[in-house]
Amino acid sequence: DAKTTQPNSMESNEEEPVHLPCNHSTISGTDYIHWYRQLPSQGPEYVIHGLTSNVNNRMASLAIAEDRKSSTLILHRATLRDAAVYYCILRDVRGSQGNLIFGKGTKLSVKP
Amino acid sequence: NAGVTQTPKFQVLKTGQSMTLQCAQDMNHEYMSWYRQDPGMGLRLIHYSVGAGITDQGEVPNGYNVSRSTTEDFPLRLLSAAPSQTSVYFCASSSRLGPYSNQPQHFGDGTRLSIL
Numbered sequence: 001d002a003k004t005t006q007p008n009s010m011e012s013n014e015e016e017p018v019h020l021p022c023n024h025s026t027i028s029g030t031d032y033i034h035w036y037r038q039l040p041s042q043g044p045e046y047v048i049h050g051l052t053s054n055v056n057n058r059m060a061s062l063a064i065a066e067d068r069k070s071s072t073l074i075l076h077r078a079t080l081r082d083a084a085v086y087y088c089i090l091r092d093v094r095g096s097q098g099n100l101i102f103g104k105g106t107k108l109s110v111k112p
Numbered sequence: 113n114a115g116v117t118q119t120p121k122f123q124v125l126k127t128g129q130s131m132t133l134q135c136a137q138d139m140n141h142e143y144m145s146w147y148r149q150d151p152g153m154g155l156r157l158i159h160y161s162v163g164a165g166i167t168d169q170g171e172v173p174n175g176y177n178v179s180r181s182t183t184e185d186f187p188l189r190l191l192s193a194a195p196s197q198t199s200v201y202f203c204a205s206s207s208r209l210g211p212y213s214n215q216p217q218h219f220g221d222g223t224r225l226s227i228l
Binding site for chain 2: 032034036041042043044045046049087091093099100101102103104105
């Protein structure tokens with residue numbers, strides 16, 4: 001499975017945008033880019049996913065580089081509730097199981 | 113909406129004891145899985161199931177057994193608990209997976225297990 005690289009931690013101020021980077025230089029053509037987040041003392045929560053085009057939903061936006069070797073999760077206005085560990089995961093849709101392979105993720109701190 | 117329910121939320125065991133972690137989902141999801149999370153680490157897959165009667169091993173299956181007799185339930189059994197199995201255990205489910213499927217996984221809130 002292709003690997004992802006994320007910074008260990010990032011800080012943001014409340015109500016400011018946050019850009020969380022992810023590098024995946026060995027991504028294959030059938031890998032989708034998924035993002036999950038894990039709030040303290042909770043299970044992971046699906047955030048967003050995409051293949052080639054930028055994606056938006058109610059939680060966040062996903063910007064994917066043209067060569068697909070990197071992507072950025074964008075939180076448009078960080079709130080204190082967005083403090084969590086964010087995981088960038090590649091998922092090969094040819095696989096019948098679709099198991100998730102988690103790295104260590106990026107721990108986002110949000111300051112009031 | 114209940115989603116994925118895990119019981120118990122906390123448990124302390126002595127080395128050598130056995131126990132079953134329960135996981136139930138009410139979304140009629142075919143796929144269910146168990147992960148463990150150790151401090152400062154991401155989640156690692158223990159076992160998974162793509163439907164009733166079908167289970168398979170993940171990355172770290174040793175010391176754990178599973179069965180899937182119904183769509184709703186996917187219990188995880190520790191036959192003889194060891195201190196190395198002290199961890200937080202998460203159960204997840206998603207709708208049918210197959211080629212080109214991208215269904216998100218839904219996670220429970222975890223069971224915090226300590227083995228003394």
